[in-house]
Amino acid sequence: MTRRLRMGMIGGGPGAFIGPVHRIAAEMDREIELVAGAFSSDAARSAAAGEVYRIDPARAYSDVAAMLAGEAARDDGIDFVAIVSPNHHHLPAARAALAAGIPVLSDKPMTATLAEAKELAALVAAAGLPYGLTYTYSGYPLVREARARIAAGAIGTVRKVVVEYPQGWLAGEAAGKQAEWRVDPARAGDGGCIGDIGVHAFHLAEFVTGLAVTELLADLGAVVPGRALDDDCTVLLRFANGARGVLLASQIEVGELNGLRFRIYGDKGGLTWRQEEPNTLILNRLDGSSEVIRAGTGLLGPDAAARSRTPGGHPEGYLEAFANLYRDFAAQLRGEPAPLLPGIAEGLRSMAFIAAAVAASRARAGWVTLDI
Helix, strand or coil, rough: CEEEEEEEECCCCCCCCHHHHHHCCCCCCCCCCCCCCCCCCCCHHHHHHHHHHCHHHHHCCCCCCHHHHHHHHHCCCCCCEEEEHHHHHHHHHHHHHHHCCCCEECCCCCCCCCCHHHHHHHHHHHHHHCEEEEHHHHHHHHHHHHHHHHHHHCCEEEEEEEEEEEECCCCCCCHHHHHHHHHHHHHHCHHHHHHHHHHHHHHHHHHHHHCCCCEEEEEEEEECCCCCCCCEEEEEEEEEECCCCEEEEEEECCCCCCCCEEEEEEECCEEEECCCCCCCEEEEEECCEEECCCCCCCCCHHHHHHHCCCCCCCCCCHHHHHHHHHHHHHHHCCCCCCCCCHHHHHHHHHHHHHHHHHHHHCHHHHHHHECC
């Protein structure tokens, strides 16, 4: 297939943050184009979004079923859907697409609950269609470089993993479309902060180290009075090789923006990366020496180099990382390998993490097993 892949979007209507991000990322490498969407359950709002995205007005549909039916009737119908709606929509939207024979790329988390995730995993297996998840930070070139260097033994045996994701935007009243659904159990699911950003931190910890979390001890809190879901999280981790870890995620740390960071320590060295300065990876060695690894230079391994678009000193960031996941998904649709794209396995583990952390914290259960 040499033509551009045609994408239909579910969600991303007026006032959405992530919808425009998906559109920009999908189209960055000109492998994909947004041609259709069910951008809102309100027909007028969906039509308004279609105008903003500059698609054919006839392809801005009133709901998912209408989009799938309308696109199936066209010779130039969509090749896949991107689900960018709140969590409670993920399962029904994916179920409908898969039933129509349409591959799915979904925003994280996989679904609103672990039970839904298990149902979706069975549907994907039965359909035999590509399914991917946009765990954005795994698309950064230097995150992939860190993964490759750890796998090659650059820091020796992993002993300690510290991953932090601080934000402060929900320290007060949850006002506005983006805040309101995230603190609503009916739309967000079982987890608040843990399901919104904590799950990013969890995925990054496993993705970069190549190690599975086997046990956790969780302390989740709803700090803002009256809030039904957690907004501040501390989780201790134990990994399959015996390494210990700490996951900190919070949305009530005033002044913090999007401070995702990991520090990974082995018996020979350590690696540090910050999302707010994503073009630098620091490798510290046991002998006291340090190496500063820059994006876009000739020092990167093949995967990180292939996911870099500009020379060193020309910063790349969030949109480019997102675009790398879309590039990976396009490769899958064309029948090419894309082994680092998160999918069903990562989705199930992440949902199991959320469920285990929420339940263990509520019950004050101490250490619990993560066995999916």
